[in-house]
Amino acid sequence: MVVTEDVDLPSCSELTVPEVNLSTATLMSAGPYFGKDCEAINNEFMLCRYELDDPRACVNLGKKVTSCTMKFFKKVKENCLEEFNQYVNCVDKSSGNFSFSKCRTTQTVFDGCMKDKLNMERPDFGYFTRPRVHCSPSPAPESPPCPCYQKFPDATPSLPDWKPRPPARFGSRFYWMTE
Amino acid sequence: MAEACQIARKQDLPPPGGYKPIPFKRVPAKTYFSGYTLFAGYIGVTIGAIYLYNLTLKKVKKHEIEMRSAKMAIYPMLLAERDREYLKQLRRNRDAEAELMRDVPGWEVGTYYGERIYKLVPPDALVEPIFHEYYAHSSPTEWFKRAYIKLRS
Numbered sequence: 181m182v183v184t185e186d187v188d189l190p191s192c193s194e195l196t197v198p199e200v201n202l203s204t205a206t207l208m209s210a211g212p213y214f215g216k217d218c219e220a221i222n223n224e225f226m227l228c229r230y231e232l233d234d235p236r237a238c239v240n241l242g243k244k245v246t247s248c249t250m251k252f253f254k255k256v257k258e259n260c261l262e263e264f265n266q267y268v269n270c271v272d273k274s275s276g277n278f279s280f281s282k283c284r285t286t287q288t289v290f291d292g293c294m295k296d297k298l299n300m301e302r303p304d305f306g307y308f309t310r311p312r313v314h315c316s317p318s319p320a321p322e323s324p325p326c327p328c329y330q331k332f333p334d335a336t337p338s339l340p341d342w343k344p345r346p347p348a349r350f351g352s353r354f355y356w357m358t359e
Numbered sequence: 360m361a362e363a364c365q366i367a368r369k370q371d372l373p374p375p376g377g378y379k380p381i382p383f384k385r386v387p388a389k390t391y392f393s394g395y396t397l398f399a400g401y402i403g404v405t406i407g408a409i410y411l412y413n414l415t416l417k418k419v420k421k422h423e424i425e426m427r428s429a430k431m432a433i434y435p436m437l438l439a440e441r442d443r444e445y446l447k448q449l450r451r452n453r454d455a456e457a458e459l460m461r462d463v464p465g466w467e468v469g470t471y472y473g474e475r476i477y478k479l480v481p482p483d484a485l486v487e488p489i490f491h492e493y494y495a496h497s498s499p500t501e502w503f504k505r506a507y508i509k510l511r512s
Contacts, residue, residue, distance in 0.1 A: 181452050181492045184469030186482040189450045195443040200436060207433045215432025222435040234485055235442035242439030249436045280429070281422055306424045308431040329479060 190239055200249050205272035209280075210256065210264070213294060216303045218248035223314040231321050260293040448493070449485075455496040 183189070200207070215222065225245045228238040256264050267283060267290040274282035294300045339345070392400065453468055460466040467473050477486050494502045504511070 181449075181456055181488045181495065182469055182476045182486045183449050183453050183488065184467070184475070184482070185453075187469070187485055188483055189446055189453070189485075192447055192450065195447050197443070199440055207436070208429050211429035211432040214436075215429075218436075225435050225439060229438065229442075235446055236485055238439075239443065239446070242442055245435050245439040277426070278429075279422065280425055303428075305421075306428050308428040309424055 188236070190236060195239065197243050197246055198250060200246060200253065202253070203268075203272070205278055206268050208278040209268045209271045209290075210253065212303050212307070213256075213300055214249055214252040215308055217252045217300065218245065219312075220314075221245055221248050223312070224316060224318070227314065227316055228318070255298060256294075259297040260290065263290045263293040266290070449488075452488075452493065452496055459496070 221241070221244050225238060225241040228241050229235070232238065263286075267286040270283035270286045271278050271280065280287060291302050294302070457468045460468070465472045470476065475482075477484075480486060490506070491502075494505065
């Protein structure tokens with residue numbers, strides 16, 4: 181493997197946090213809500229992840245993302261468990277790809293509960309597909325110094341300009357022309 | 360012998376009054392529509408179909424956007440979880456390689472007998488291993504499961 185002993189990998193204890201141990205249907209049906217609830221930290225994490233392109237650098241932000249998600253699901257569990265489970269059940273079993281379009285009735289019930297008890301609104305249509313402005317507290321990373329690679333001289337210098345360039349003695353090198 | 364076979368024969372002749380006339384006159388199929396009506400009908404049905412298609416297309420697009428939105432909302436959380444597990448697995452792989460090549464003299468983990476694979480990156484940069492290296496120390500079943508995940512889903 182290409183990972184040498186010099187590469188500083190975080191230890192297992194640093195990486196072990198309580199994970200969100202939930203099904204895809206659960207995550208998908210709560211997706212818009214916790215995406216909105218944890219938007220700031222999610223954006224910060226994704227920014228770090230794409231700017232630095234290194235999973236090691238963003239482990240702490242990733243932990244915050246997971247804990248924010250956990251906190252959200254605890255809130256839902258306390259307040260709207262019944263409605264949420266009903267909605268998840270519908271999303272899980274109505275289609276093969278967790279479509280929301282089959283579950284508008286249960287979704288309305290769940291939305292109403294979230295609005296009443298947690299004062300959270302479903303983000304408007306296609307909210308997460310649109311570009312959103314994120315004001316990041318972290319500074320931008322330094323761009324790599326250029327030239328980024330070592331420059332080598334050409335191993336075989338070309339023919340000097342003053343040398344004569346007579347036509348080829350045996351014609352073209354294409355085999356169907358010489359044979 | 361020739362006299363024994365003498366029978367009265369009757370010549371095959373047309374029926375009295377002659378044969379019926381042969382019906383050679385062309386009988387065209389009944390035309391329900393003229394050519395212009397057919398063209399007009401084609402264009403009309405096509406326009407109607409395009410209208411209905413666009414209605415459905417809008418619905419499908421809206422559905423796709425909604426699903427994509429939900430997926431993008433949960434992506435950071437999934438990525439955070441995946442990153443942690445990935446780093447854990449890299450450590451496991453590195454330890455497994457050190458254990459496997461313990462008795463080989465001159466072997467250094469992550470290099471070819473001390474020669475680095477990527478010479479231009481800084482030594483502590485994390486180069487993500489390719490799939491086969493990542494799964495090198497796992498069982499072939501796990502490798503197959505991941506490599507052919509499409510066959511199973």
